[in-house]
Amino acid sequence: MIQMPEQPQTVTLALTGASGVQYGLRLLECLVAANRQVYFLLSKAARIVIATETNLKLPSNRQELQAFLTDQYRAKPDQIRVLGNEQWMSAVASGSGAPSQMVVCPASTGTLSAIATGASNNLIERAADVALKERRQLIIVPRETPYSAIHLEHMLSLTRMGAVILPASPGFYNQPQTVDDMVDFIVARILNHLGIAQNLMPRWGE
Structure with a gap:
C-alpha cells in the first residue's frame, strides 16, 4: 500500500482592526514554524493598525502580500494563503471546506459584535460563522x-456558542523583560489551545 505524505493541518487566522497586531x-x-498551513485574512482596519504599530510595509495586492509574508516568515510555497475579504468561493466560507480551527487575533469589538450576531458581511465574519455553525474551534482574542456591557454580552454569547474568548x-508571573515576552505570553496560550507544541513559555508547574 502506498502511503501518501502527511498533509499539514490548516488554521484560519484573521487580523482585524484592534491594537495589538x-x-x-x-x-x-x-x-508557519509548526508546519501549519494558514488561511490568512486581513481587514482594511488591520492594515491601518499594522502601518501604525509596526514598520512593515504591506503590499496592497493580495498575491504580492502572500509573497511578502511567505518571504517574511520563511514559509513554504502556498503555506500562507492570503484571502480577500470578499472571496466568497474560498474554502473558509463553507462548512465543507473550512479548517477545523480559526483564530481572530487581535479581534476588534466591531468584529466581536458581528460574529456574535452572525452578520457575515465579509469573509472574516463568514469564516467565524462557519466555525460556530460547524462546531469547530474558534478562538477570539479581543x-x-x-x-462595555455590550462587549461583555457579546463575549458571553460567543462563549455559550462554543468559542473561546482569550483576551490579550x-x-x-514569568517576569517578562521585553514587549516581545508579553506578546509571546498570549501567543503561547493560543498555541496551547490549538494543541500545538510551543517553547515560548513553560506551562504552569513546569
Whole structure:
C-alpha cells in the first residue's frame, strides 16, 4: 500500500482592526514554524493598525502580500494563503471546506459584535460563522479596555456558542523583560489551545 505524505493541518487566522497586531503576526510566524498551513485574512482596519504599530510595509495586492509574508516568515510555497475579504468561493466560507480551527487575533469589538450576531458581511465574519455553525474551534482574542456591557454580552454569547474568548491580557508571573515576552505570553496560550507544541513559555508547574 502506498502511503501518501502527511498533509499539514490548516488554521484560519484573521487580523482585524484592534491594537495589538503584534500578537497576530507573531502567531502567524509560530504557525508557519509548526508546519501549519494558514488561511490568512486581513481587514482594511488591520492594515491601518499594522502601518501604525509596526514598520512593515504591506503590499496592497493580495498575491504580492502572500509573497511578502511567505518571504517574511520563511514559509513554504502556498503555506500562507492570503484571502480577500470578499472571496466568497474560498474554502473558509463553507462548512465543507473550512479548517477545523480559526483564530481572530487581535479581534476588534466591531468584529466581536458581528460574529456574535452572525452578520457575515465579509469573509472574516463568514469564516467565524462557519466555525460556530460547524462546531469547530474558534478562538477570539479581543484587545480593548475597558469593556462595555455590550462587549461583555457579546463575549458571553460567543462563549455559550462554543468559542473561546482569550483576551490579550499578558501575565507577569514569568517576569517578562521585553514587549516581545508579553506578546509571546498570549501567543503561547493560543498555541496551547490549538494543541500545538510551543517553547515560548513553560506551562504552569513546569
